Amino acid sequence: QSVLTQPPSASGTPGQRVTISCSGSSSNIGSNTVNWYQQLPGTAPKLLIYSNNQRPSGVPDRFSGSKSGTSASLAISGLQSEDEADYYCAAWDDSLNGRWVFGGGTKLTVL
Amino acid sequence: QVQLQESGPGLVKPSQTLSLTCTVSGGSISSGGYYWSWIRQHPGKGLEWIGYIYYSGSTYYNPSLKSRVTISVDTSKNQFSLKLSSVTAADTAVYYCARGISSSWYKVLDYWGQGTLVTVSS
Numbered sequence: 001q002s003v004l005t006q007p008p009s010a011s012g013t014p015g016q017r018v019t020i021s022c023s024g025s026s027s028n029i030g031s032n033t034v035n036w037y038q039q040l041p042g043t044a045p046k047l048l049i050y051s052n053n054q055r056p057s058g059v060p061d062r063f064s065g066s067k068s069g070t071s072a073s074l075a076i077s078g079l080q081s082e083d084e085a086d087y088y089c090a091a092w093d094d095s096l097n098g099r100w101v102f103g104g105g106t107k108l109t110v111l
Numbered sequence: 112q113v114q115l116q117e118s119g120p121g122l123v124k125p126s127q128t129l130s131l132t133c134t135v136s137g138g139s140i141s142s143g144g145y146y147w148s149w150i151r152q153h154p155g156k157g158l159e160w161i162g163y164i165y166y167s168g169s170t171y172y173n174p175s176l177k178s179r180v181t182i183s184v185d186t187s188k189n190q191f192s193l194k195l196s197s198v199t200a201a202d203t204a205v206y207y208c209a210r211g212i213s214s215s216w217y218k219v220l221d222y223w224g225q226g227t228l229v230t231v232s233s
């Protein structure tokens with residue numbers, strides 16, 4: 001059971017805008033920044049968004065992040081077939097002397 | 112660009128110790144400001160953070176695994192290592208190493224290795 005809660009699946013058609021939510025608590029999202037990762041089949045997670053809404057160099061601006069209170073969201077606009085992947089949120093959790101916690105992942109299907 | 116590469120046995124017997132090494136290239140493990148983590152992913156499941164180490168040798172482990180985990184660093188080889196003792200089938204997973212940043216404003220695991228599958232089986 002993951003500490004951060006994500007919907008197990010999401011879907012959209014090419015060109016559409018989809019959002020993926022991530023819910024946490026005061027000890028993680030509520031007090032620390034949120035990161036998002038994209039994991040294509042058989043590959044390692046790739047950093048997509050850090051510090052709630054910052055994109056690393058090379059990540060298209062179709063990807064955006066936001067945070068409010070103890071929840072965060074990842075938005076993907078202009079959906080493309082290559083966006084089909086698993087998406088994970090992550091945050092540092094201040095409980096138990098501190099640890100990284102992750103969401104259970106959301107499988108995005110491009111219809 | 113920083114690259115990380117895991118290496119180690121892909122098969123470990125139950126009750127034995129899992130040992131993996133992560134080799135860092137494109138940057139020095141001794142440069143300050145970064146910490147070096149291990150994360151695992153059970154087959155078809157989500158991600159679980161195992162622990163991290165600073166170049167100085169200071170470590171921090173996930174409380175749920177702390178009693179079985181040791182992470183060490185070899186700055187001369189630009190490597191850090193994971194040992195997980197008394198493994199069971201529940202430790203079968205893809206193990207990733209990653210670089211972490213902890214600043215005043217944010218924390219992030221930014222660069223990850225490609226991962227290595229470790230199977231625990233007799």
